[in-house]
Amino acid sequence: MAVATPQWASRFAFLMAAIGSAVGLGNLWRFPFQAGQNGGSAFVIIYLVCVIIVAYPILIAELAIGRHKGLSAVGSTRQLALDIGKSRNWAIVGWVGVIASFFILTTYSIIAGQVLAYAVMSVSGEFAQLAAGGTAETLSLYAGPTHALLWHTLFMVVTILIVSAGLHGGIERVVTILMPVFFVMLAGMCVYALTTGAAKDAIRYLFAPDFSALTPTIVLAALGQAFFSIGVGAAIMITYGSFLPKEEHIGGSGAIIAGSDTMVAIVAGLMIFPIVFAHGLDPAAGSGLIFGALPAVFAGMPAGSIVGGLFFFLAFIAALTTSISILITVSAVIVEELGLNRIKSAFAVGVLVWIVGAATVMFSELSSWLDFLSGSVLLPLCGLLVAALAGWVVPRNIMRNELSGTSDGLFKFWRVLIRYLATIAIALILLLGIDEKLNFGLNQLIARLTGA
Numbered sequence: 001m002a003v004a005t006p007q008w009a010s011r012f013a014f015l016m017a018a019i020g021s022a023v024g025l026g027n028l029w030r031f032p033f034q035a036g037q038n039g040g041s042a043f044v045i046i047y048l049v050c051v052i053i054v055a056y057p058i059l060i061a062e063l064a065i066g067r068h069k070g071l072s073a074v075g076s077t078r079q080l081a082l083d084i085g086k087s088r089n090w091a092i093v094g095w096v097g098v099i100a101s102f103f104i105l106t107t108y109s110i111i112a113g114q115v116l117a118y119a120v121m122s123v124s125g126e127f128a129q130l131a132a133g134g135t136a137e138t139l140s141l142y143a144g145p146t147h148a149l150l151w152h153t154l155f156m157v158v159t160i161l162i163v164s165a166g167l168h169g170g171i172e173r174v175v176t177i178l179m180p181v182f183f184v185m186l187a188g189m190c191v192y193a194l195t196t197g198a199a200k201d202a203i204r205y206l207f208a209p210d211f212s213a214l215t216p217t218i219v220l221a222a223l224g225q226a227f228f229s230i231g232v233g234a235a236i237m238i239t240y241g242s243f244l245p246k247e248e249h250i251g252g253s254g255a256i257i258a259g260s261d262t263m264v265a266i267v268a269g270l271m272i273f274p275i276v277f278a279h280g281l282d283p284a285a286g287s288g289l290i291f292g293a294l295p296a297v298f299a300g301m302p303a304g305s306i307v308g309g310l311f312f313f314l315a316f317i318a319a320l321t322t323s324i325s326i327l328i329t330v331s332a333v334i335v336e337e338l339g340l341n342r343i344k345s346a347f348a349v350g351v352l353v354w355i356v357g358a359a360t361v362m363f364s365e366l367s368s369w370l371d372f373l374s375g376s377v378l379l380p381l382c383g384l385l386v387a388a389l390a391g392w393v394v395p396r397n398i399m400r401n402e403l404s405g406t407s408d409g410l411f412k413f414w415r416v417l418i419r420y421l422a423t424i425a426i427a428l429i430l431l432l433g434i435d436e437k438l439n440f441g442l443n444q445l446i447a448r449l450t451g452a
Contacts, residue, residue, distance in 0.1 A: 005070045006167045008243050013172040015256055016179040018240050020321025022231040022261040023182070025111060028315045029290050031225060031265040032272045036283035038221045039213040040205040044266065046219050050226035051262050054425045057417040058232040058383050060254035061390035064402035066241025067250070072332035073098055073235035076242060077389065086393060093385040097235025098333050100378035102349070103370045104234065105326045106356040109159070110367070112319035113151030115312050118295065122308030127299035148361045153354065159323045160350035163331060164343045167243060171328060175321055182317045185310060186264065190271040192307065197274025205283065206269050224429050230261055231322070233379035233386070239329040249405035251414075271311075290315075327353070376433030383426045391419035 008014040035043045069076040069083075078091035121127060162170045194202070231237065244250070272294075276283050279297045283289075298308030327350060334345040360367035390399060396415070403411055 005242050007245050009168055009172055011248065011253070013176055014240070014244065014248070015253060015260075016175040017171055017321075017325065018237070018253070018257045019260045020175045020179050020182075020318075021236050021240065021325035022229070022257055022322075023179075023264045024231070024318050024322035025108070025115070025315060026225075026229050027261065027265040028268045028272075028318055031229065032269050032283075033285065033289055034221055034225050035206065035269055036273075036276075036285065036289070038218045039210070040283070041208050042210055042213040043218055043222050043225075044206055044269075045209060046214070046222035047226050047265075048262065050223045050425070051230065051258055053417055054223065054422045055226045055230035055232055056254060056258045057414055057422045058227075058386055058426075059230055059237055059258055060250050060403065060414065061386050061399075061418055062232060062235070062237035063241035063244065063250045063254060064399060065386070065390060065394075066238035067244040067246070067248070068398065068402055070242045072242065072336045073238040073329060074333045075336045076238055080389075080394065080398075084393070084395060084398070090389060090393070093382065093389055094235055094238065094333070096378055096385060097233060097238065097382040098330055100374045100382060101234045101236065101326045101329050102353065103356075103374040103378070105323060105330075105353050107360055107367050107370055107374075108319065108323060108326070109155050109353065109357050110148060110152050110361060112316065112323060113148065113153075113155040114291065115315045115319055116155060117147070117151045118291070119309050119312035119316055122295065122298060122305050122312055125305055127295045127305065127308055145361050149358055152357050152361065155319075155323070156350055156354045156357070158320065159327055160346050162320075162324050163327045163350075164346040166342055167328075171324055174324065178317050178321060182314060182321075185314045185317075186267055186271065189307075189310060189314065190267050193271045193274040196278070198277035199274050201277040202270060202273035205273055205277070206266070220428065220432060223425055224433075227383065227426065227429055228375065228379065229265060230258055231325075233381075233383035234326065234329065235382065236325045236329045238386075239332055240325070242332075251403055251406035251410065372433075372437045376437055377430070380426050380430035380433065384423065384430060387418050387423045387426065391415065391423070 008017070031047075035047075065080060066073070066076050069079045071079060073094035074091050075094070077093040078088050081090035082088055162174050164170065165173075193199075227233065241250075272289075273283060275281075275294065275297060276289070281289065281293050281297070285293060294311070295308060298304040298311070301307060327346060330349045331342070331345040334340055334349060335342060338345075340348065356370075360370060399415075400411060403414070406414070
């Protein structure tokens, strides 16, 4: 059922929402430990290249597809295909992205709830237990599945309430306040880390090029991080594009979104690594660095409870602005396809997300498989389909009209990227992600059969 689509109240509101969607826990959490595990500066350089040749072309394609029809991700791709005489089955592009978004939010909410709990624990002084030799499991505010469910519930309630308030009354109002606060806090935390931590070691680690360290594994890790960090492949930018007025310069706005997301990822590295090196932590420690090592470090620092609280509240803002973009993406489809109003749709989807998320708390293997299905299969598959639709199926003149603010030279360059380089790169992400999971599963099966 087609419904009237609202438009962004201002360009600033759109950019804050889109940047907030792209800037998530992946920037503050995944990028630093990906850089740490893959050689630092070599990874960062390849990451920047991949953002330009892979993530950015898909980003502006999604915005253009969404704006052209002004419908949900499913409605926009279906109607666009019908308008050019193609099969309505091209709606699969939107469906794949929307399903990926749904599964992402079910596990994302668990992590975001943990981040919020850690912000409270830091301010309340609970991290002192970690400094004294305790473990994360000893913390009373996040001990066991019951507390995980409580924080998961709180986070989803906040997300549902914001989305149910609508584009103007909910999402715009929140992001236009939280994102400027986020940038100020991020800058302040970065300055603090650089002035009190091992700034030289961090800068050298992130920016001193060592091309001899480059390996195919590092290149592929940087490629995957660039793709996932910008937030393409989840149908979010198709949805946000549907709210764009026709006069908006998609190419320029896309560059601001991709550039801001990249800047946040790098600044996050400058915020975390000075602390890591100053306290002798392993930069390649992975997710345990955020939820294990750093809380203990914060507890032992002067004013560490405040610093730690700000750090985790910063991560909470990043998680919240991403979660509301995911929920509205899925809810918009329910509004169109089932005819539910905005509030009922947000609550229905949110409750279903909560149920699946709660199941992942009780069954950790379910979480692993949902992460694999969404991150390694559905996201790159949607990106691949977007590239095919925008680069090969939709007539050139339609995409040219949507990207009218872009020069002819840049438009031709975009066409080459999305038809060839981006397509090949995303296909690699998809194939290698599936291959990695199959090999891991096979090794687990062998270990179980042999008793190893």
